[in-house]
Amino acid sequence: MEKQLYTYKYPHPAVTTDCVIFSFDGNDLKVLLIQRGNNPYKGYWAFPGGFLNMDENAEQGALRELQEETGLIPNHIEQFHTFTDVDRDPRERVVSIAFFALIKPTDVRGGDDASDAKWFKLKDIPRLAFDHDYVFRIAQRTLKEKIHFESIGFDLLGENFTIPEVQRLYEAILEIKFDRRNFQKKLIQMDILEEVETEEEFSKQVRNTNKDSSSKGRKAKKYRFRQEKYEEMKNTDIFKLEF
Amino acid sequence: MEKQLYTYKYPHPAVTTDCVIFSFDGNDLKVLLIQRGNNPYKGYWAFPGGFLNMDENAEQGALRELQEETGLIPNHIEQFHTFTDVDRDPRERVVSIAFFALIKPTDVRGGDDASDAKWFKLKDIPRLAFDHDYVFRIAQRTLKEKIHFESIGFDLLGENFTIPEVQRLYEAILEIKFDRRNFQKKLIQMDILEEVETEEEFSKQVRNTNKDSSSKGRKAKKYRFRQEKYEEMKNTDIFKLEF
DNA sequence: GCAAAAGTGTTTCGTTTACACCCATGC
DNA sequence: GCATGGGTGTAAACGAAACACTTTTGC
Numbered sequence: 001m002e003k004q005l006y007t008y009k010y011p012h013p014a015v016t017t018d019c020v021i022f023s024f025d026g027n028d029l030k031v032l033l034i035q036r037g038n039n040p041y042k043g044y045w046a047f048p049g050g051f052l053n054m055d056e057n058a059e060q061g062a063l064r065e066l067q068e069e070t071g072l073i074p075n076h077i078e079q080f081h082t083f084t085d086v087d088r089d090p091r092e093r094v095v096s097i098a099f100f101a102l103i104k105p106t107d108v109r110g111g112d113d114a115s116d117a118k119w120f121k122l123k124d125i126p127r128l129a130f131d132h133d134y135v136f137r138i139a140q141r142t143l144k145e146k147i148h149f150e151s152i153g154f155d156l157l158g159e160n161f162t163i164p165e166v167q168r169l170y171e172a173i174l175e176i177k178f179d180r181r182n183f184q185k186k187l188i189q190m191d192i193l194e195e196v197e198t199e200e201e202f203s204k205q206v207r208n209t210n211k212d213s214s215s216k217g218r219k220a221k222k223y224r225f226r227q228e229k230y231e232e233m234k235n236t237d238i239f240k241l242e243f
Numbered sequence: 244m245e246k247q248l249y250t251y252k253y254p255h256p257a258v259t260t261d262c263v264i265f266s267f268d269g270n271d272l273k274v275l276l277i278q279r280g281n282n283p284y285k286g287y288w289a290f291p292g293g294f295l296n297m298d299e300n301a302e303q304g305a306l307r308e309l310q311e312e313t314g315l316i317p318n319h320i321e322q323f324h325t326f327t328d329v330d331r332d333p334r335e336r337v338v339s340i341a342f343f344a345l346i347k348p349t350d351v352r353g354g355d356d357a358s359d360a361k362w363f364k365l366k367d368i369p370r371l372a373f374d375h376d377y378v379f380r381i382a383q384r385t386l387k388e389k390i391h392f393e394s395i396g397f398d399l400l401g402e403n404f405t406i407p408e409v410q411r412l413y414e415a416i417l418e419i420k421f422d423r424r425n426f427q428k429k430l431i432q433m434d435i436l437e438e439v440e441t442e443e444e445f446s447k448q449v450r451n452t453n454k455d456s457s458s459k460g461r462k463a464k465k466y467r468f469r470q471e472k473y474e475e476m477k478n479t480d481i482f483k484l485e486f
Numbered sequence: 487g488c489a490a491a492a493g494t495g496t497t498t499c500g501t502t503t504a505c506a507c508c509c510a511t512g513c
Numbered sequence: 514g515c516a517t518g519g520g521t522g523t524a525a526a527c528g529a530a531a532c533a534c535t536t537t538t539g540c
Contacts (some may be wrong), residue, residue: 007248011297012255015338054254054336058327082325082340084301093297095258095338097325149388164519181521182503217518218510407492424494425530460491461537 013093017062018049018083018132020139021072023103023119024156026165029172030119031136032103033128034069037116040090041129047136048117049096058097066101070117071109074101076155080142081135088131100139102155122172147173151192154225160196162220163187192229196222256336260305261292261326261375263382264315266346266362267399269408272415273362274379275346276371277312280359283333284372290379291360292339301340309344313360314352317344319398323385324378331374343382345398365415390416397468403439405463406430435472439465 021032033045048069052061058079066072083096108119120126122140127133147153153169167183187193264275276288291312295304301322309315326339351362363369365383370376390396396412410426430436 005250005252006254007250008255008257009248010257010294011249012251013258013295013297014251014253015256015258051253052256052327052338054256055329057329058325058338079325082301082322084295084340086298086300095295095301095340097327097338145388145392148391162519179503179505180519181505184520185522186502215518216512216516218520220519405492422530422532423492424532427493428495429529458491459489459539461493463492 011093013084013095014089015052016049016094016096017052017058017065018047018096018098018135019062019066019077019101020047020098020136021066021070021074021101021103022143022156023105023108024169024172025105025108026161027168028121029156029169030121031125032070032072032117032119033125035116035118036129044129045118045120045126046129046132047098049098052097059099062097062099062101072101072103073107075104075107076102076152078146081138083131083135085131096135098135098139100143102152104156105158144174157225160222160224162222163193164220192226193223194226196224254336256327256338257332258295259292259337259339260295260301260308261290261339261341261378262305262309262320262344263290263341263379264309264313264317264344264346265386265399266348266351267412267415268348268351269404270411271364272399272412273364274368275313275315275360275362276368278359278361279372287372288361288363288369289372289375290341292341295340302342305340305342305344315344315346316350318347318350319345319395321389324381326374326378328374339378341378341382343386345395347399348401387417400468403465403467405465406436407463435469436466437469439467 023030023032032048034048036042036044036046048065049062050065050069052058053064056064059077062077062079063074066074066077077099078101079097079099081098083098086093088094088096125136128136147170153166153173156169157166163184164180166187167178167180170183171177266273266275275291277291279285279287279289291308292305293308293312295301296307299307302320305320305322306317309317309320320342321344322340322342324341326341329336331337331339368379371379390413396409396416399412400409406427407423409430410421410423413426414420
């Protein structure tokens with residue numbers, strides 16, 4: 001514990017990063033929250049995050065905090081807003097650079113054991129610490145907008161997935177319903193998926209993805225993303241918003 | 244000149260705001276730059292901005308700096324990215340929250356006289372100070388994306404304008420060309436404009452807008468935005484990107 | 487009178503939407 | 514065997530794209 005102090009001629013706010021981490025289990029979109037052990041907001045849930053070091057940029061800081069607090073390595077991370085209200089932290093002036101992160105179901109750890117981190121379905125999110133309710137609203141809106149331009153939805157899916165899964169994902173993100181037949185048609189027409197042989201049905205991947213085996217109906221075909229299409233896809237919208 | 248110092252247990256970056264200010268003169272999209280009088284980057288052009296005060300949030304700080312440095316009062320201001328690279332400022336660690344601002348032609352001042360501020364057409368922008376070349380690229384991309392969702396284009400037009408002006412504006416922002424007839428048809432169909440009587444042709448507004456009177460062809464009809472349509476329009480895209 | 491810019495309508499094409507029946511699986 | 518979820522095709526409606534000629538104005 002050194003006692004070095006840092007002095008400036010003008011007051012400086014503290015700078016932190018916060019991460020809104022989304023994942024998708026095949027049915028529901030979820031976010032990871034951490035329960036605070038200390039005041040302020042002791043016992044409240046909040047997004048993982050922490051102070052920015054002087055030798056890292058914001059993205060590196062966000063990834064480091066994520067690793068430290070949750071062990072997660074996201075598939076996609078992206079800055080979406082910086083929150084600067086004067087009183088957003090009662091301790092001192094804190095400016096928070098917020099990111100959203102997308103995690104594949106195969107990478108989901110944390111929240112399984114008795115840790116202080118837990119995955120919440122969007123509709124089960126409790127009242128959050130600090131201004132994190134507001135942070136979440138902006139994150140959700142940004143995700144909706146982004147998916148309009150970029151195919152980041154696939155960053156939330158495992159290697160193999162079914163078309164109805166993709167549909168549930170897009171419906172969860174955009175909070176609208178699509179016609180099953182039109183959705184399937186459009187996705188197939190885009191020529192970005194290839195069918196996966198049924199042998200692979202027994203792989204660990206699949207069991208993971210279908211873990212809630214309350215599946216009653218007909219078994220859906222498995223697809224994978226055609227890697228060679230990735231570059232040209234990255235900046236393509238998949239489903240236009242139609243309200 | 245007080246000599247008070249501010250001390251912290253951990254190092255804090257400095258926090259600034261920067262503004263990319265767009266305006267439109269009826270033909271070209273322009274941005275306002277300020278020539279630096281001091282090192283570092285003395286003589287280089289840069290976006291206006293400055294340090295965030297402790298009693299204001301980022302938007303307030305950006306508006307204050309804008310007012311101080313340029314006297315401009317923007318029609319629309321919006322945070323778009325926070326730049327955090329470790330070495331982006333050689334003096335100290337500086338995190339910059341960047342905004343873009345849209346100014347109506349009637350509000351354009353600054354850069355007219357012999358000040359250190361000047362409006363540049365996008366294609367005439369020189370090499371900029373700090374990482375502002377990168378800041379500009381992100382600002383331009385954000386503007387393109389935003390205009391897809393929101394009708395912020397009208398924040399760049401004066402009270403009265405012609406449809407060909409609107410078209411030139413959208414073409415400048417999106418860097419694509421539209422068919423004149425389809426553009427006009429779509430804009431009219433949206434039912435958000437009303438024609439302005441020709442009497443008003445002699446108003447000061449109009450002369451301002453048409454200031455580069457190298458106009459050779461037929462005189463275009465003047466329109467104004469139907470205010471009562473504003474609320475429902477705010478979140479509507481006008482022209483979808485089609486490359 | 488000529489060049490440059492703006493006004494105007496129709497047809498074609500592609501995309502989106504709406505919609506119904508059959509099939510496989512788990513209980 | 515029945516309820517649930519998934520597979521598949523077609524027709525209608527809508528919106529986007531392509532396209533040419535006339536009018537006004539400044540030089």
